Amino acid sequence: MVMSVRDWAVRFSEASDRDQTIGAMAKYFTCTYLWDMGTAKVIVEMIDGKVYRINVDPAPMDAYDFALRASPQTWREFARPIPAPMFHGIWSASFRRDLKIEGNTLALMQNLRNFTVQFELLRKVGVPV
Amino acid sequence: MAKHSPVVGRYVTIDVDGYEYKVFYLRNGTGVPLVCQHTAGCHNHQWRGLLEDPEITANYDVIAYDLARHGKSDPPTNREWWKEEYLLTAEHFMNFITTFCEALELDRPIFMGSSFGGNVALQLALHHPDKFRAVIPVEAAEHAPGFFLDLWRHPHANAAQVCASGVWDLMAPQSPEMDRWQTWHYYTQGAEVFKGDLHFYSVDHDMRGQLGNIDTRRCPVIMMTGTYDYLTPPDATENTARQIPGGIYIEMEDIGHFPMSENYPLFAVYLKEALHIIENKTASSAPA
Numbered sequence: 282m283v284m285s286v287r288d289w290a291v292r293f294s295e296a297s298d299r300d301q302t303i304g305a306m307a308k309y310f311t312c313t314y315l316w317d318m319g320t321a322k323v324i325v326e327m328i329d330g331k332v333y334r335i336n337v338d339p340a341p342m343d344a345y346d347f348a349l350r351a352s353p354q355t356w357r358e359f360a361r362p363i364p365a366p367m368f369h370g371i372w373s374a375s376f377r378r379d380l381k382i383e384g385n386t387l388a389l390m391q392n393l394r395n396f397t398v399q400f401e402l403l404r405k406v407g408v409p410v
Numbered sequence: 411m412a413k414h415s416p417v418v419g420r421y422v423t424i425d426v427d428g429y430e431y432k433v434f435y436l437r438n439g440t441g442v443p444l445v446c447q448h449t450a451g452c453h454n455h456q457w458r459g460l461l462e463d464p465e466i467t468a469n470y471d472v473i474a475y476d477l478a479r480h481g482k483s484d485p486p487t488n489r490e491w492w493k494e495e496y497l498l499t500a501e502h503f504m505n506f507i508t509t510f511c512e513a514l515e516l517d518r519p520i521f522m523g524s525s526f527g528g529n530v531a532l533q534l535a536l537h538h539p540d541k542f543r544a545v546i547p548v549e550a551a552e553h554a555p556g557f558f559l560d561l562w563r564h565p566h567a568n569a570a571q572v573c574a575s576g577v578w579d580l581m582a583p584q585s586p587e588m589d590r591w592q593t594w595h596y597y598t599q600g601a602e603v604f605k606g607d608l609h610f611y612s613v614d615h616d617m618r619g620q621l622g623n624i625d626t627r628r629c630p631v632i633m634m635t636g637t638y639d640y641l642t643p644p645d646a647t648e649n650t651a652r653q654i655p656g657g658i659y660i661e662m663e664d665i666g667h668f669p670m671s672e673n674y675p676l677f678a679v680y681l682k683e684a685l686h687i688i689e690n691k692t693a694s695s696a697p698a
Contacts, residue, residue: 363583363584364583366582366637366638366640366643367638367640367643369579369582369583369638370578370579370640371579372576372578372579372580372640373579373580373638373640376556376640376641377640377643386561387561387564387566387567390561390564390567390572390576391566391567391568393567393571393572393575393576394568394571394574394575396575397575397578397579401583404583
């Protein structure tokens with residue numbers, strides 16, 4: 282059974298906020314990003330390494346710096362404990378699968394170290410699709 | 411009691427196309443010289459596991475150098491290098507390697523490189539087949555476009571972290587966490603040269619249509635690629651090897667683009683297979 286996006290937001294926030302690897306370099310990890318999973322969309326707002334807010338029902342004009350868009354199947358692959366080849370990261374999936382990275386990619390690069398760690402939390406938290 | 415490694419570091423000064431380079435290299439072992447090239451934007455510590463592998467160093471003289479501008483090898487000492495953009499070319503890269511091997515008076519070494527080191531191994535097999543006993547291109551392909559990107563050293567981002575985390579998922583998730591973070595750490599140290607290295611990797615290196623001219627009777631080619639490599643995925647390497655008459659391809663399960671650095675024990679299994687093939691090939695082709 283697929284978890285609700287609200288439950289996912291709680292679990293993801295807790296996992297991120299207590300992650301030691303993010304915590305070790307959390308200061309200035311500040312950005313807002315959209316994850317478009319097809320049947321679920323979230324906007325995650327990070328401020329100084331902590332999840333400030335997760336918008337689980339984004340409206341068309343809600344703002345973000347950059348977006349990751351892929352099919353629900355791809356997001357489910359991201360969330361496997363050990364993802365299959367080419368589903369094991371945002372670079373691999375954007376080069377070889379259907380992941381699209383859009384928006385201000387410089388903001389992504391400015392936060393890449395922590396964002397990459399945070400993205401891999403999906404392997405523990407799961408996805409709401 | 412201090413624990414000393416058998417690996418020894420040394421410098422040698424060489425001239426390559428008028429550029430004077432003071433080159434740092436690590437060395438351990440006796441036997442057939444095995445010269446190792448690190449990946450783009452990195453340095454020779456990627457070969458730390460191989461350099462200390464007693465089974466291989468019993469029969470091979472393992473030499474891992476830092477390419478000029480990487481690790482402990484400085485930029486050219488006779489040029490105002492800071493006044494020009496660094497863009498590595500295939501020709502200069504090959505000239506560096508052959509000059510380095512000549513300076514160390516190596517007798518037809520085996521050359522092994524990963525990623526851009528793998529791509530230059532293919533170039534060496536084509537252009538300098540009589541200078542090398544064999545080549546082992548790791549994570550290589552005839553052409554590898556798409557990674558010559560401005561973002562590697564954008565002044566508005568932390569280039570060290572962009573390079574290190576930008577190559578993070580070139581590694582397999584199964585590889586030990588300690589080794590992946592160690593590789594990440596190495597990649598924080600080469601941000602200023604990464605993009606220039608990738609000029610060779612993604613732009614100047616294009617061997618499409620030339621692979622049929624590689625003579626593997628003079629220089630055997632054993633290609634190896636990990637299943638988690640998204641830059642040169644297994645099918646790209648296999649397709650490259652298939653176009654080389656006598657070319658051999660070994661697929662490495664559950665490992666990525668930095669196999670020697672992210673999971674040496676697993677890489678060693680495949681490397682020993684490659685070395686065994688080379689032993690057989692070079693023994694059978696030796697003059698009577």
